[in-house]
Amino acid sequence: HEPKYLKDYRPPAYWIDTIDLQFDLYEKEVIVTSFMKIQRNNEQAGEHTPLVLNCQDADILHVVAGDMVLLPGEYERGEDYFKLNRVPEQFTLEIKNRLTPQNNTSLEGLYKSSGTFCTQCEAEGFRKITCFSDRPDVMSRFSCIITADENKYPVLLSNGNLVKKGKLENNRHYVKWEDPFKKPSYLFALVAGDLVCIKDTFTTCSGREIDLHIYVEAENKDKCGHAMASLKQSMAWDEQRFGREYDLDLYQIVAVNDFNMGAMENKGLNVFNSKYVLARPETATDQDFMNIQGVIGHEYFHNWTGNRVTLQNWFQLSLKEGLTVFRDQEFTADLNSRAVKRISDVKNLRTLQFPEDAGPMSHPVRPESYIEMNNFYTMTVYEKGAEVIRMIHEILGREIFRKGMDLYFHRFDGRAVTTEDFIQTMEDAAGVDLSRFRLWYSQSGTPRVTVRRTYNEKRRQLTIKIAQTTPPDHNQQQKKALHIPIKFGLLDKNGKDITPPEHHLLELKSLEKEWVFDDIPSETVPSLFRGFSAPVIMDTDLTCEELSFLMAHDNDAFNRWDAAQQLYFREIDTLISGLQSHATPTVSSHVINALEKALKDPHMDRALMAKTITLPDENEIGEKYEIIDVDAIHSARQFLRQSIAKELEGLFMEIIDSGSAVDPKDLSHNAMAHRSLVNAALSYVAALESPQSQEIIYQHFISSGNMTREIFSLTLLCDMTSPFTGPALEQFYEKWHTDPLVMDKWFSVQAGATVPGTLDKIKSLCRHPDFTWKNPNRIRSLIGVFGMTNPFVFHQADGAGYQFFADKVIDLDKINPQITARMVSVFNRYKRYDARRRELMKNQLKRIHDVRGLSRDVYEIVSRALG
Ligand code: B3K
Ligand code: ZN
DSSP states (O other): OOEEEEEGGGOOOOEEEEEEEEEEOOOOOOOOEEEEEEOOTTTOOTTTTOOOEESSSEEEEEEEEEEEEOOOOGSSOSSEEEEEEOOOOHHHEEEEEEGGGOOOOOEEEEEEEEEEEEOOOTTGGGGGGBBBBOOTOBBEEEEEEEEEEEEEEEEEEEEEEEEOOOOOOOEEEEEEEEESSOOOGGOOOOEEEEEEEEEHHHHHHHHHOOEEEEOOGGGGGGGGGHHHHHHHHHHHHHHHHOOOOOSSSSEEEESOOOOOOHHHHHTTTEEGGGGGGGOOOSSOOOHHHHHHHHHHHHHHHTTTTTTTTTEGGGGHHHHHHHHHHHHHHHHHHSSSSSHHHHHHHHHHIIIIIIHTSSTOOOSSOOOSSSGGGGGHHHHHHHIIIIHHHHHHHHHHEEEEEEEEHHHHHHHHTTTTTOHEEEEEEEHHHOOOOOOOTTHHOOOOOOEEEEEEEEEHHHHTEEEEEEEEEEEOOOSSSSOOOOOOOEEEEOTTTTTTTTOOOSSSSSEEEEEEEEEOSSSOTTTTEEEEEEEOOOOOOOEEOOHHHHHHHHHHHOOOOHHHHHHHHHHHHHHHHHHHHHHTTOOOOOOOOOHHHHHHHHHHOOOOOOHHHHHHOOOOOOOOHHHHHHSSHHHHHHHHHHHHHHHHHHHHHHHHHHHHGGGSSTTTOOHHHHHHHHHHHHHHHHHHHHHHHHHHHHHHHHHHHHHHOOOOHHHHHHHHTTTSOOOTTTHHHHHHHHHTTTTTHHHHHHHHHTTTTSSSTTTHHHHHHHTTTTOOTTOOOIIIIIIIIIHHHHHHHOOOOSSSSHHHHHHHHHHTTTHHHHHHHHHHGGGGGGGOOOOOHHHHHHHHHHHHTTTTTTOHHHHHHHHHHOO
């Protein structure tokens, strides 16, 4: 398990200009024939440079170089490579090999999902299909012939355009696809199955008509409308916002049930986890609808940021992922509520990326080494990467940023480039110096930013001192000062924005800096990092009164929400200290008052109101502490929730009653916003734990009319000890047991419960006939939800949660290493718990580490955690 390093990158010794593939698909085997035109890269190689191709698991049957058949002794076959010691400057190479996709449970390379053949090649999966120079800087023109039984596999798809099709003997048929665009092998795709096709078209800005095809299993035909609408919205948005037009005449999306990630942007043939395609209001929540729109957008936007301009090597992954996440976030923000989108993204970043960046897997946005590339599809590369792009956008402004993007596409279309090329282009387009800014790509860790004020009453002068520090870690012992954009505002005591125009953006480029503001009235309150303008942890000297004031008056919606969050954190912190010293807890009146004011605000958007009244979750709270006290956090949060519920019950009941006026099938912003507020109110009412409140939740469950209401009330029922819980779970099961995506939710709500007996329940669910270790969605909904979002049960003091989890990790690694590596990451933060738990987790890590034949994926995570 040797690491690969960025510093060792060299351009390839050979180019592969074209590759013509043929796949003969059978039930017991697949025969792959590959015909390549190879050309030496004279800048890198000479006549003595061997040709080395990546090759894994492929059983080689036949090799022809030029017109010479090569015998096994005439080529070298290693565990993961194929080598020819002497080759001419230009030649053709034909390799035939055999695969058994029906046995491939890793879901990488060519595999079968519910009877459909499909591929997943990113990052390094193409080498499991055939021998190739499987690296993103080798770009080739691909063609692909597929032959298969016509009854079993009527649909045969690959990238690009269909150029030929016809019948063969024995009920077989064939197709030939050609992709006119050169691409790296990770963007290759093949699909063969018995699927139905939903068709639509999109007319581009230049008047070309594009065929849009979504392929799904027949029973899901009525669940594709939203995905199709989202695709058309994405195509229109990329034209309007970035001037990017689609390039092929056909865009295909296939939904498969077994998929390691969300989706894959293969050129002209996206393969999607069915979770991000299929939706009807009866089966999918409002959040699912939003996620589908976001992921469809994300994969579509990759066509320019990723496919047309691709990566020189995998260390540059954020070049396409950070940028494409930024683009999909902007898409969602432009089409829905910008503030609501920003709030969920930041919550996500704080709960998942900040801990990653403070733990053993911490790495810069552009990592410097990896053992298994799949482990680096991380929150840091994706979400922090998107924050880095967002900061450039903030510093340059929208128009100049667009100018930079245009120049980027102009310079690099059809090429494999680096994050440095991107930054350089932005500098050139904007005429700015981003030399210090570049550190965001190479330095890991979350900066802490401290803000301190002094006010000189006599001179009416406000001084704001801002300082930054990033804690040292295994990547760098000494951290440098970053270039941090701080979107800034000043509010006078009436809430009027009195920010001097030149100070809407403060740029901190050194370890500390002072800003002096003249002629400022007393009681002015600063609003900092508006819209979360930089991914930092902020520490201010704002008082609780000032936070309540910002919560009510800040003209930046994100900061209004963030002020509320800070108030909750402070309150929970006080409650935790109280609990730890066995004092009788009480909740401060300013929290209740601030909440009441928000709930009575007639102007506030309901979705924002819902976000504002929602308490931070237990993981988010834990993140604030050096040593995480899971029990105290759980009790303090519960106590706060209950106290708020008791004080404001009347208001919550009004909200819940108002919900009956909303059509459960209405997917407009207002309807979704209203439902999210009703759910937030229901959650408080559930905290009352009275027979009446249980009755209210159960009534809500049986009269729900859509999945948003149905699953949320079921979640609340599962999290309480109530006579309604068992019957509700059974009714839900009876109603939905034939729909796998809905069944995932049924497993999740049980895995996320904090009631006594949850762990035993999870253990028995593992033996449930509907549970399977072969489906990543199912594993994530049971094991993933338990390990990642249920800290109270996972960290139960006797270590039984750890033991169970580690057992499952060890078994699952033999089936699907990629998913297992994600799961085992829950142990990464073991040092953040008390001595007893730390020891218990460490023992499990050691146990996993010592398993013979551990995958590279899991080995890398576990050895880093122990390291
Ligand atoms: N690029 C893919 C992720 C591939 C995952 C490889 N293990 C999805 C995306 O980011 O769009
Ligand atoms: Zn992506």
